[in-house]
Amino acid sequence: MGALLRFATAGSVDDGKSTLVGRLLHDSKAILADQLEAVTRTSAERGFGGEPGAIDFALLTDGLRAEREQGITIDVAYRYFSTGRRSFILADCPGHVQYTRNMVTGATTADAVVVLVDARNGVLEQTRRHLAVVALLRVPHVIIAVNKIDLLGYSQQAYDTVAADVAALARELGLADTHVIPVSALAGDNIVDRSANTPWYDGPSLLELLETLPSLDELESELEALRFPVQLVIRPQGALAHDVDDAESFRDYRAFAGRISSGTVRVGDRVQVFPGGATTTVTGIDAGSDSVDEASAPRSVSLRLADQLDAARGAVIVAEGALPEPRRELDAAVFWLGAQPLRPGARVLVKSGTSTVQALVSDIVGRRDLDTLALEPAAALEVNDIGQVRVRLATELPIEEYATHRRAGAFLVIDPQSGYTLAAGIVTAPVEASAEERAATAAAAGWVSV
């Protein structure tokens, strides 16, 4: 069976997303008899649909009492299903309440995002916004499900219009791998099986496509040099595991535990350790009690090194010659999720890899207009804004640009007082606002413009 695929679903209100998710789970036999019975019973009690036995698929995914009572979805819900070819983790992201927060949460771990578009409405403002988030977070695959195509008599023209708009938008946003599929979630067209109602469409069904897309780990596994953030150091000394027979040979055991964030490590590899840059050799790779010759991302292993280096949590072991530039100043895009606005001068914590450091947001360069993605002046970032900022770190970090290395360029912004996660951040190339934008920013902030 192929590798696990994590995907997120997003759409505007009434695009039929819950129905699509329910249909996908139902038709892939992921819904079991007791769940179906409960949903069928509740559907009937609430008078859903005209036909007897019609099912309100949304009831399958709305997990909280408030959601069922209000008929809305509040939070990202995770669903699990598998076909003969692959296992899936589906992050179901509600579209209307705090959609940026939910989209960002779902998209940061996604190999693919399915965005629903109502065939009757075409590409809307919110579709553009969803795709902008997906583009900025560099989700590898984007699937546009053109839903309710049955209500337009399976019109090829309606599909072609959406497909052309999506293609233009994909170019504009720099989306890499985009697919457009005509579907009816309610009727089941092109969800699991290809539909006879859309003979003019010769592409795969939604599920067929999901079964064949390469995951992020598959895409990145051979592309990047080794990067291994150290989570902790394993030095059992006397406290050995029960199945260690030869206590004497483990007396001085010392290994660096972590999860490979990119590349492959092999015994005998020359590696460098951040901070400091000392060079040494990998003498052993332990995966539990198994010693292995090599391991690749995203495995969790322990590395034994030839030299006794002074490395602890926060250190990063990399391929020789691939030592990251230590950075104290970051240009970054932030997806602001905090209830309180972000203003220049804010003191925060930044968590990147296995390091958490104090930081200062020194400058808000601007706020993204999500329709055009243009940077516009802003004195502060409000909840659900995407902004461009400069951050000064109290300690140097081995952080890289997100575009070249996702896991090395992603960070959290944390409120030092409440502990709340204020923002998702990604390190970008330096972005300069134009002179007019800077003047406007100053004016917006109430500063005297010179």
Next chain:
Amino acid sequence: MSATETLTVETGIDTLDALEAEAIHIIREVVAEFERPVLLFSGGKDSVLVLHLATKAFWPGRVPFPVLHVDTGHNFPEVIEFRDRTVERLGLRLEVASVQDYLDDGRLQERADGTRNPLQTQPLLDAITAGRHDAVFGGARRDEDKARAKERILSLRDEFGQWDPRNQRPELWDLYNGRHTVGQHVRAFPISNWTELDVWSYIEREGIELPPLYYAHEREVYRRDGMWRAISDVSPAKPGEAIEVRTVRYRTVGDMSCTGAVESDAASVADVVREVATSTLTERGATRADDRISEAAMEDRKKDGYF
């Protein structure tokens, strides 16, 4: 693109490898960032799995945290025997929060329906406070229940252990935010993303030992609420409930007074994997009386500080 084209790049990392890597990463993050973690350990398959993953995460070192059992007093004897043997074998410290103690001295009262699962919350919270535990590992999985499907991998709890589903921290990439203040603690669920079939497939692959009642055996049972209940001191049959001997196994192991068995001939791990793969009922729907009380039964108990 035609669907018959296969784009998959072979990396040799399958679903179980990916889930294992994620779980070990989470366990190590919690141990690195918290002072006094503890693992909720019932002897049930999910907590056994988390403990197994912890042994892999720290090998050749010993698992660096104790285990905590919330003991309802309504235990399957073979599960307690398994619990004690496992703790002894791995050289762990066992903390026990006893519901019976609370009933004996009047801090809790027996419920009319005789079920003790809802009574676990107070002893659990007291044990977390007494042990000064700032992180509590659990074996909960998101596929178990609709409310659990919405819970984060690191789930912040206040001093009453309460879960606030409408005010959860966003969980981004694999960067876990464990910041908390005095009185708060974090529940950590390393196997959130595993399904029941994943758990069984991994148990088979790794050869993990479980209490014997997960496999088909003969037992004296009676029928109640569409489930087979074991005869015991704490779960007697009522008049009119016929006692018979059936070949059964348990899909979940909890309080004896509210956990039902399913009829099954699955006597080995491989048999169970096959059975689970073709099952038409969820494990909780099939075996847990307490989750059938209302559509929001699990959500309500989680908000009150339950697992």
